Amino acid sequence: MSDEVTNESQQESQQESQQESQQESQQEAPRMPLPPASFLFLVLSLRAQCEIQLGLMHYGEAEKPEPELELARHTIDLMGVLHEKTKGNLSLEEHRMLENSLTELRFRYVQVSDEVAKAAAQKA
Numbered sequence: 001m002s003d004e005v006t007n008e009s010q011q012e013s014q015q016e017s018q019q020e021s022q023q024e025s026q027q028e029a030p031r032m033p034l035p036p037a038s039f040l041f042l043v044l045s046l047r048a049q050c051e052i053q054l055g056l057m058h059y060g061e062a063e064k065p066e067p068e069l070e071l072a073r074h075t076i077d078l079m080g081v082l083h084e085k086t087k088g089n090l091s092l093e094e095h096r097m098l099e100n101s102l103t104e105l106r107f108r109y110v111q112v113s114d115e116v117a118k119a120a121a122q123k124a
Contacts, residue, residue, distance in 0.1 A: 043094070047079075047105065050079075050105050053068045054072045054105075056108060056112075067112050072112075076105050076106060076109060079105070083099065083102060
């Protein structure tokens, strides 16, 4: 009999916690639906991540953030690996997106690196 009482009280507490979590999720601001997972979205996500690491994009920050060159270089290298490993297996659109993104990011990396070096030289 005590087992039945314990099981019933556990079920009641589970139901209460489920109701509370449902109420909390309903009170949160509505979220935009996620885009479908695709190769293009992967490339665009990596590109945006690298642009943030280079300090080219920033959200809600008053000042431009310092570039994180090591992280940006790593992201570019990851995209390079993706380019090499998917050779011949991409649609024309996917291939162009990846290749153009890599070219652009490599160019931007050099630009930002030069700017950082110039700023460091002026401080010294």
